[in-house]
Amino acid sequence: MTTDGSSNPDVVLVGGGIMSATLAALLGIVAPDWTIQVFESGAEVAGESSGPWNNAGTGHSALCELNYTPARPDGTVDPAKAVGINEQFQVSRQFWSHLVRAGLTDSPKTFITSVPHISFVTGADGRSYMRNRYDALAPQPLFPGLEFSEDATELTDWVPLMMAERSTKEAVAATRSLAGTDVNFGTLTRLLLDSSVDRGVQLHLQHRVRKVRRQTDGRWATTVTDLTTGKKRTVRSRFLFVGAGGGALPLLQGAGIPEIRGFGGFPVSGQFLRTRNPELVARHQAKVYGQAKVGAPPMSVPHLDLRLIDGEQALLFGPYAGFSPKFLKAGSMWDLPRSVRGGNLGSMLGAGIANIPLTRYLIGQVLQSTGARFKALEEFVPTAEQGDWELITAGQRVQVIKQDTTGRGVLQFGTELIVGAEGSIAGLLGASPGASTATAAMLTLLERCFPDRIDSWRPLLQEAIPSYGHKLSEEPALLAEVFADTTRTLELHG
Numbered sequence: 385m386t387t388d389g390s391s392n393p394d395v396v397l398v399g400g401g402i403m404s405a406t407l408a409a410l411l412g413i414v415a416p417d418w419t420i421q422v423f424e425s426g427a428e429v430a431g432e433s434s435g436p437w438n439n440a441g442t443g444h445s446a447l448c449e450l451n452y453t454p455a456r457p458d459g460t461v462d463p464a465k466a467v468g469i470n471e472q473f474q475v476s477r478q479f480w481s482h483l484v485r486a487g488l489t490d491s492p493k494t495f496i497t498s499v500p501h502i503s504f505v506t507g508a509d510g511r512s513y514m515r516n517r518y519d520a521l522a523p524q525p526l527f528p529g530l531e532f533s534e535d536a537t538e539l540t541d542w543v544p545l546m547m548a549e550r551s552t553k554e555a556v557a558a559t560r561s562l563a564g565t566d567v568n569f570g571t572l573t574r575l576l577l578d579s580s581v582d583r584g585v586q587l588h589l590q591h592r593v594r595k596v597r598r599q600t601d602g603r604w605a606t607t608v609t610d611l612t613t614g615k616k617r618t619v620r621s622r623f624l625f626v627g628a629g630g631g632a633l634p635l636l637q638g639a640g641i642p643e644i645r646g647f648g649g650f651p652v653s654g655q656f657l658r659t660r661n662p663e664l665v666a667r668h669q670a671k672v673y674g675q676a677k678v679g680a681p682p683m684s685v686p687h688l689d690l691r692l693i694d695g696e697q698a699l700l701f702g703p704y705a706g707f708s709p710k711f712l713k714a715g716s717m718w719d720l721p722r723s724v725r726g727g728n729l730g731s732m733l734g735a736g737i738a739n740i741p742l743t744r745y746l747i748g749q750v751l752q753s754t755g756a757r758f759k760a761l762e763e764f765v766p767t768a769e770q771g772d773w774e775l776i777t778a779g780q781r782v783q784v785i786k787q788d789t790t791g792r793g794v795l796q797f798g799t800e801l802i803v804g805a806e807g808s809i810a811g812l813l814g815a816s817p818g819a820s821t822a823t824a825a826m827l828t829l830l831e832r833c834f835p836d837r838i839d840s841w842r843p844l845l846q847e848a849i850p851s852y853g854h855k856l857s858e859e860p861a862l863l864a865e866v867f868a869d870t871t872r873t874l875e876l877h878g
């Protein structure tokens with residue numbers, strides 16, 4: 385479908401975050417002759433959620449996040465969700481390895497580094513849940529080498545900063561996987577878009593997409609303002625991806641596709657405490673996830689993360705949830721009210737009524753004092769001192785509100801791919817598990833938007849992602865092969 389790339393590209397990608405960058409890279413493999421234009425409103429790419437300090441940089445593979453391993457009524461743990469998340473991360477690892485081999489960067493360490501992933505709980509109930517979780521995950525081929533400990537001396541070796549001056553009367557338990565990673569999604573986004581630009585993709589920074597509209601010939605007309613000159617122009621493409629993060633909902637609503645009816649968004653802002661004190665950082669070389677407080681949403685599970693960003697090491701603790709009506713950090717206070725339309729009013733109201741505990745939780749988070757915030761950190765680091773930590777504002781998440789089968793609005797914590805107009809437009813709503821699973825999300829997009837081409841693209845995709853079309857959890861030999869290969873190529877811990 386090659387067309388004149390200047391004002392009529394084949395593809396327009398809205399937003400310069402990890403999702404658009406991943407899609408541009410995948411299209412570079414399956415359709416290298418297609419012309420692509422990317423429009424990003426910020427002065428640089430990855431300025432919103434994909435920016436390294438705007439997210440926690442966890443390579444989500446369910447090695448430590450307890451929300452992916454719910455307890456069943458009988459106390460045993462269901463591993464299914466964790467297995468699925470891990471499989472999706474293996475897809476990302478394979479794609480990144482393929483790109484590294486093709487020259488994406490000389491040093492994969494600029495965007496991915498091995499960091500142990502640890503789950504840590506206190507109390508007798510927590511300890512028994514943790515044992516059951518270990519029993520459920522350890523036999524799974526995707527969780528090799530998972531370790532369990534309830535021994536304070538051993539845990540002092542795993543997480544010295546967290547165990548210092550901790551009461552010896554307190555029951556503690558943890559699991560550890562050395563296969564965990566910290567990912568700088570900002571650098572990765574930049575590398576992916578730089579290499580796309582090198583092969584001819586046009587990236588327009590400081591260009592805000594104002595509206596998208598389908599023409600009678602089936603193409604999408606995207607109207608863009610150049611924020612440096614104020615000039616408007618319209619580009620027409622056969623395919624349009626709205627990878628605008630929090631900005632996706634209003635653009636998809638404006639597109640007028642029926643598939644967006646009933647969807648709404650609920651913005652939740654995030655804050656972290658950060659320390660760069662080298663003495664503290666040296667004593668916490670891991671990502672440690674705890675349990676969410678009762679009534680707290682899954683994205684507010686507390687964690688203390690080693691971060692490796694641009695050669696610097698730091699610790700992040702949080703996230704603390706907050707409320708702001710903006711859909712992007714650089715958004716408008718009118719984002720939330722403007723997103724309420726006739727088509728989603730019912731689901732927005734329904735979700736509001738059904739989620740009063742969440743609303744109460746968020747209000748509590750917003751109103752909490754510095755002291756209360758610090759108390760949560762002290763549960764992780766009993767010796768924490770306020771002077772070492774600064775509060776930083778992270779990215780804005782827009783949680784998806786969607787109608788269930790009865791038409792009732794429900795708040796969701798996952799991601800939702802919206803596809804409309806015979807697959808000529810797609811957009812991504814929501815934020816979890818997020819950047820880590822961008823490759824899997826964009827592969828799903830290719831399958832849903834290009835069903836007539838996907839079979840001919842399959843060999844190319846399998847060359848880049850050998851497990852494409854396979855279930856790694858059911859094919860241990862293939863898993864061993866791709867895991868060893870990605871470990872070597874990405875210079876990770878085996």
Ligand SMILES: Cc1cc2nc3c(=O)[nH]c(=O)nc-3n(C[C@H](O)[C@H](O)[C@H](O)COP(=O)(O)OP(=O)(O)OC[C@H]3O[C@@H](n4cnc5c(N)ncnc54)[C@H](O)[C@@H]3O)c2cc1C
Pocket residue numbers: 398399400401402403404423424425426429430431432433434435438439440441442443444569591592593594627628629630631632635654655703712778779780781812814815816817818819820821
């Ligand atoms: C606090 C927090 C912690 C997180 N932790 C993790 C984690 O540990 N691991 C993980 O994998 N994921 C994590 N995530 C999720 C992850 O950050 C996101 O899922 C991912 O970055 C989303 O990428 P994106 O490309 O869709 O959106 P973004 O990175 O937000 O990019 C969208 C881009 O579109 C641009 N844009 C918006 N509207 C317009 C417009 N009209 N015109 C032009 N450009 C526009 C924006 O400026 C932005 O650059 C976290 C998110 C948050 C908020």
